[in-house]
Amino acid sequence: MHDIDIDMVEMTLDVVKYAINRITQTNPELGKPKTEAELRRLVGETVTNSGIGGEKAFELFRQVLVKATVPIDHPRHLAFVPASPTRAAILFDLVTSASSIHGAYWMEGAGGIFCENEAMKWLVSLTGMPEPAFGVFTSGGTAANLSAIVVAREKWRKNPRNINQKGILITSIGAHSSIKAMAKVIDADVLLVASEDAMSQSALEAFYDKLPETEKERVFAVVATGGTTNAGIIDELDGIANFCRSKNLWFHVDAAYGGGALAAKSVRHLFKGIEKADSVTIDPHKWLFSPYDCGAVIYKNPEEAKEAHAQEGSYLEIFKDEGAHGFNPSDYQIQLTRRLRGLPLWFSLATHGTEKYEWAVEQGIKLAKIAGELIEKNPLTELVREPSLSCVLYRRIGWSAEDYRNWTYRNHESGFALVTPTKWKSTNGYETVSRFCFINPDTTQKDIQDILKSME
Numbered sequence: 361m362h363d364i365d366i367d368m369v370e371m372t373l374d375v376v377k378y379a380i381n382r383i384t385q386t387n388p389e390l391g392k393p394k395t396e397a398e399l400r401r402l403v404g405e406t407v408t409n410s411g412i413g414g415e416k417a418f419e420l421f422r423q424v425l426v427k428a429t430v431p432i433d434h435p436r437h438l439a440f441v442p443a444s445p446t447r448a449a450i451l452f453d454l455v456t457s458a459s460s461i462h463g464a465y466w467m468e469g470a471g472g473i474f475c476e477n478e479a480m481k482w483l484v485s486l487t488g489m490p491e492p493a494f495g496v497f498t499s500g501g502t503a504a505n506l507s508a509i510v511v512a513r514e515k516w517r518k519n520p521r522n523i524n525q526k527g528i529l530i531t532s533i534g535a536h537s538s539i540k541a542m543a544k545v546i547d548a549d550v551l552l553v554a555s556e557d558a559m560s561q562s563a564l565e566a567f568y569d570k571l572p573e574t575e576k577e578r579v580f581a582v583v584a585t586g587g588t589t590n591a592g593i594i595d596e597l598d599g600i601a602n603f604c605r606s607k608n609l610w611f612h613v614d615a616a617y618g619g620g621a622l623a624a625k626s627v628r629h630l631f632k633g634i635e636k637a638d639s640v641t642i643d644p645h646k647w648l649f650s651p652y653d654c655g656a657v658i659y660k661n662p663e664e665a666k667e668a669h670a671q672e673g674s675y676l677e678i679f680k681d682e683g684a685h686g687f688n689p690s691d692y693q694i695q696l697t698r699r700l701r702g703l704p705l706w707f708s709l710a711t712h713g714t715e716k717y718e719w720a721v722e723q724g725i726k727l728a729k730i731a732g733e734l735i736e737k738n739p740l741t742e743l744v745r746e747p748s749l750s751c752v753l754y755r756r757i758g759w760s761a762e763d764y765r766n767w768t769y770r771n772h773e774s775g776f777a778l779v780t781p782t783k784w785k786s787t788n789g790y791e792t793v794s795r796f797c798f799i800n801p802d803t804t805q806k807d808i809q810d811i812l813k814s815m816e
């Protein structure tokens with residue numbers, strides 16, 4: 361659709377100018393949501409028979425709609441898992457769209473898939489998984505976890521005894537919500553080991569040993585977390601790997617958030633055992649500075665993934681021909697047509713080099729340490745637990761759940777910061793506490809001090 365006229369030229373310049381401005385802003389306005397009714401009142405009807413014109417639509421986006429979104433790369437956005445895509449990666453996201461490449465099959469996407477695979481080689485090297493381990497980029501951690509677990513389940517179902525059985529997956533209560541959601545998709549049961557802190561080999565073993573024989577037979581996988589989203593806790597990966605090997609269970613490591621920390625020498629040792637995994641999830645759109653959306657799934661044995669995921673179809677056969685020989689990303693995860701999601705990461709890695717990534721990840725860990733010290737020094741606050749990876753859980757002494765909530769809204773409303781509360785298990789049930797998660801290397805010590813000051 362090459363609809364070029366003079367208005368389109370204007371609009372192209374407008375859009376590119378906006379994009380350049382936005383990626384050079386290190387302190388974007390902290391937007392906040394409005395109700396749908398209010399947005400409608402402000403922008404009116406935008407999809408009409410003859411169109412409202414690009415200039416008008418873009419103006420509404422800039423003046424109203426984008427202000428009703430939260431820029432997650434804001435240096436004082438420390439809620440959930442923030443993001444901080446590099447300029448190079450964002451620019452290449454634009455290039456990825458402009459290039460119109462189908463990323464499913466080598467036949468059409470060879471040059472782009474080559475680039476994705478270069479970035480993937482680096483990710484695989486971070487895990488230390490031995491050859492022939494390899495992976496593909498997905499839409500995110502949820503899709504990566506689902507793709508991996510489908511492979512695990514298919515492998516388990518190869519045993520005729522399991523064909524009509526509902527599988528069981530064991531994980532910990534610290535696991536991400538997507539594990540339960542994905543188990544629903546494949547109709548598997550989930551059993552949770554109750555370890556708010558790291559899941560250990562002994563806790564897992566004790567849990568497994570207590571299961572009735574009929575349930576033991578149904579267990580096909582264990583999902584450990586390489587950096588819980590809430591607190592940055594890394595399960596005892598090495599021990600869990602050994603346990604899985606002894607019971608012939610699939611070992612998946614969900615490192616969607618924490619995986620970026622594999623690049624940081626100061627904490628790499630905490631992931632010992634990840635190299636023994638059957639599959640690993642890492643989200644470059646979390647801690648590897650890629651724009652949304654970009655996840656990754658890596659398999660110890662990609663052939664197993666291909667057996668589970670390769671799609672058949674008469675119009676697809678051409679892609680399997682000799683002439684189109686090469687790596688077909690659609691064979692290794694749940695999606696067929698796909699954007700070349702790894703391309704922005706590749707360009708950014710090629711631009712900056714991997715040392716810059718190491719530095720940027722270490723910066724997040726350093727910020728968590730600094731926050732920990734400031735919290736301990738402040739008479740009004742205390743740590744709930746030592747900072748882990750780039751997550752810090754702390755309490756404002758004397759505050760109720762309602763106080764945290766009001767404080768969050770106050771700071772967001774004034775456009776100052778977005779820091780949200782979470783829950784943590786204490787002696788008398790779950791307690792509401794405050795949480796920082798650092799990703800953006802542009803966050804400063806002063807940002808943290810100012811946020812703590814807003815709790816006075």
Ligand SMILES: *Cc1c(COP(=O)(O)O)cnc(C)c1O
Pocket residue numbers: 441499500501502503505536538585587588589614615616617618643655
């Ligand atoms: C964020 C996260 C996910 C889900 O990833 P999406 O990219 O949001 O789909 C899964 N697991 C963990 C540990 C996460 O932090």
